[in-house]
Amino acid sequence: MVLQKRLDYGFNGYEVPPTPRATRSPRKSAFKKNQISSFDLLAAVAGNLLLESGGNSSSSSNNAIGDTNEEDQCAVKKEPHQPVVEEETTNCDHIHDSIPEKRFFVSDILPKAHAMESFNRSPSPPKDFHFGSTSGLTSDSSEKLGAQELGQGVCFRSETNDKISSMHGRPINNCEPELSRNVIAEEGKHHIGSSFKKPIPPSVNVIAEEGKHHIGSGFKKPIPPSVCSDDIDLLNGDGENFSARYATKTFRSTLRIGDRRIKKVLASNYCKVSSKQKETTTVTNSDLDLKPSYYNKKHCLKSLRSEKRYPIKKRRYFDGYTASQSEETPRKASAFQSTIACQKQPAFQSRDSHVKLGIKSFKVPELFIEIPKTATIGSLKRTVLEAVTNILEGGLRIGVLVHGKKVRDDNKMLLQSGISLDTLSDTLGFCLEPNPPQSTKQLSPEDSDFLRPCNVPHTLTRCFPSQGKHDKPSNSVESDLDSKPSAPNRAKPVYSRALIPVAPLHAQALNVVPPRKPKRSEVAQRRIRRPFSVAEVEVLVQAVERLGTGRWRDVKLRAFDNAKHRTYVDLKDKWKTLVHTARISPQQRRGEPVPQELLDRVLMAHAYWSQQQGKQQLLEGPQKLETSLGL
DNA sequence: TTTAGGG
DNA sequence: CCCTAAA
Numbered sequence: 256m257v258l259q260k261r262l263d264y265g266f267n268g269y270e271v272p273p274t275p276r277a278t279r280s281p282r283k284s285a286f287k288k289n290q291i292s293s294f295d296l297l298a299a300v301a302g303n304l305l306l307e308s309g310g311n312s313s314s315s316s317n318n319a320i321g322d323t324n325e326e327d328q329c330a331v332k333k334e335p336h337q338p339v340v341e342e343e344t345t346n347c348d349h350i351h352d353s354i355p356e357k358r359f360f361v362s363d364i365l366p367k368a369h370a371m372e373s374f375n376r377s378p379s380p381p382k383d384f385h386f387g388s389t390s391g392l393t394s395d396s397s398e399k400l401g402a403q404e405l406g407q408g409v410c411f412r413s414e415t416n417d418k419i420s421s422m423h424g425r426p427i428n429n430c431e432p433e434l435s436r437n438v439i440a441e442e443g444k445h446h447i448g449s450s451f452k453k454p455i456p457p458s459v460n461v462i463a464e465e466g467k468h469h470i471g472s473g474f475k476k477p478i479p480p481s482v483c484s485d486d487i488d489l490l491n492g493d494g495e496n497f498s499a500r501y502a503t504k505t506f507r508s509t510l511r512i513g514d515r516r517i518k519k520v521l522a523s524n525y526c527k528v529s530s531k532q533k534e535t536t537t538v539t540n541s542d543l544d545l546k547p548s549y550y551n552k553k554h555c556l557k558s559l560r561s562e563k564r565y566p567i568k569k570r571r572y573f574d575g576y577t578a579s580q581s582e583e584t585p586r587k588a589s590a591f592q593s594t595i596a597c598q599k600q601p602a603f604q605s606r607d608s609h610v611k612l613g614i615k616s617f618k619v620p621e622l623f624i625e626i627p628k629t630a631t632i633g634s635l636k637r638t639v640l641e642a643v644t645n646i647l648e649g650g651l652r653i654g655v656l657v658h659g660k661k662v663r664d665d666n667k668m669l670l671q672s673g674i675s676l677d678t679l680s681d682t683l684g685f686c687l688e689p690n691p692p693q694s695t696k697q698l699s700p701e702d703s704d705f706l707r708p709c710n711v712p713h714t715l716t717r718c719f720p721s722q723g724k725h726d727k728p729s730n731s732v733e734s735d736l737d738s739k740p741s742a743p744n745r746a747k748p749v750y751s752r753a754l755i756p757v758a759p760l761h762a763q764a765l766n767v768v769p770p771r772k773p774k775r776s777e778v779a780q781r782r783i784r785r786p787f788s789v790a791e792v793e794v795l796v797q798a799v800e801r802l803g804t805g806r807w808r809d810v811k812l813r814a815f816d817n818a819k820h821r822t823y824v825d826l827k828d829k830w831k832t833l834v835h836t837a838r839i840s841p842q843q844r845r846g847e848p849v850p851q852e853l854l855d856r857v858l859m860a861h862a863y864w865s866q867q868q869g870k871q872q873l874l875e876g877p878q879k880l881e882t883s884l885g886l
Numbered sequence: 887t888t889t890a891g892g893g
Numbered sequence: 894c895c896c897t898a899a900a
């Protein structure tokens with residue numbers, strides 16, 4: 256009967272209905288393990304930890320389907336080449352870890368759609384289907400399917416290796432090895448920022464070296480007096496002129512936002528900062544705000560945060576920037592090094608000199624921002640703000656400059672470093688540098704892809720605090736394909752002065768911590784719209800045909816595992832719209848036209864699985880009733 | 887976390 | 894796409 260049904264519309268690729276969630280739950284952990292975080296990678300590098308973990312998840316129920324006795328299911332199982340079908344769903348991690356695997360990804364097919372060919376039936380489906388009959392044709396097609404989609408057969412890649420290698424090859428900081436070290440070693444010390452713990456897919460490490468879409472930086476960044484660290488006391492004069500004393504120094508790094516991921520990171524950081532804060536002090540009271548003992552720190556933290564939101568400008572703007580806000584505007588600073596002397600303050604002649612110091616430079620990484628066509632000035636502002644905020648959220652490092660030269664040895668005494676207290680203010684300077692490595696993690700892989708120009712080797716070539724840069728093997732797991740289709744029209748670079756500098760923080764800020772409630776900009780950044788390409792739709796349809804409409808996670812894993820920007824919810828939504836699209840007249844459809852053939856398949860699959868669902872319920876209902884009665 | 891649906 | 898109630 257069911258079988259009959261299938262014959263009716265020519266499907267032979269359906270898999271067994273979803274197993275009860277409970278049964279599948281074990282996969283959860285497994286799934287997570289697939290998502291190797293940057294930390295995992297670190298661990299891997301350091302200790303050669305090879306994530307064997309994934310393999311353990313195994314055990315549990317192979318919610319194999321086999322249990323059910325439905326005829327159609329049996330039929331499916333009969334298919335010589337589909338025996339393992341389900342398991343893959345269940346144990347894909349095993350496959351991952353142990354056996355070579357060939358997974359079926361959008362990315363795999365997009366370019367050379369040949370993968371699809373095997374499965375592509377002619378526009379009129381019914382004719383080539385001989386389900387159950389196990390005719391050569393049928394089995395053949397299902398075989399291919401099984402191989403491609405079900406992760407059996409050829410090895411296509413080793414995720415783990417990919418990841419690890421990418422890790423190995425990841426320079427953290429090209430030109431300033433010491434900094435790199437700091438970055439890692441001291442992560443967590445700089446409670447000003449926080450350490451990002453958010454696991455980021457390995458591909459995150461891929462960063463566009465020379466994205467074409469970057470918006471130049473070159474910010475001029477006034478540092479409010481409130482900016483301080485635990486180690487340095489920056490005494491500024493009145494808040495009026497301080498901006499004049501700030502120098503500018505720019506450096507490059509990458510950063511991109513526009514994905515919700517960021518918001519989450521931000522949010523979490525926010526919390527972490529607080530806790531970190533606590534850790535570094537002896538105060539145990541949970542009420543952060545009332546504890547004087549670390550008020551300073553907290554204060555600094557907060558000030559910093561607030562301050563983060565301030566002057567944001569793009570290079571263009573900066574170039575034309577005049578003394579309106581700063582009397583000592585550095586002229587056309589080189590993109591990399593432009594330190595302007597700034598402050599000179601008489602020191603007290605006491606035993607412990609009190610000297611007024613200023614920030615010599617402040618580095619702001621180059622920002623890489625994705626800007627949708629539909630971007631508004633406001634959204635642009637938010638985006639940049641978020642980018643900058645994000646950078647700063649990672650914390651600041653303080654660099655000490657003596658006679659313009661950087662002193663790296665933290666343990667050296669001032670005198671040893673050639674600093675006399677008398678001339679201290681003349682010789683000493685500080686520079687603030689965002690604490691980098693974390694920001695990288697926030698780059699979503701797809702974004703990287705998006706930014707990565709084709710054919711550009713992913714090695715670090717940039718020189719400055721290249722923090723943001725982690726290279727990644729070109730055979731990145733995250734294929735370019737999934738983002739390519741729509742990349743061209745997704746966004747474009749904007750080199751504008753679209754940003755208006757915000758007034759610098761006032762000295763007041765030193766004492767009054769402005770309660771800054773999380774604003775929208777840092778709360779939720781709507782993801783950019785990424786229309787599904789026809790190829791993606793095809794993959795989706797194919798996956799749903801097999802898996803059904805209630806297993807989005809599986810669909811995701813199986814067919815879109817590589818497309819990090821497609822969540823299972825996205826897929827589900829897309830299916831929803833596909834069904835809708837298929838039902839409306841072609842005239843009413845918008846966007847890239849989906850081939851009618853695909854839409855037909857959508858309707859068929861949808862109908863089929865809807866029916867299955869109904870049956871399932873009918874089948875379950877009575878059983879439950881029985882059991883409950885039996886009890 | 888996933889699923890299922892409404893917005 | 895987002896947001897969320899449910900599971």
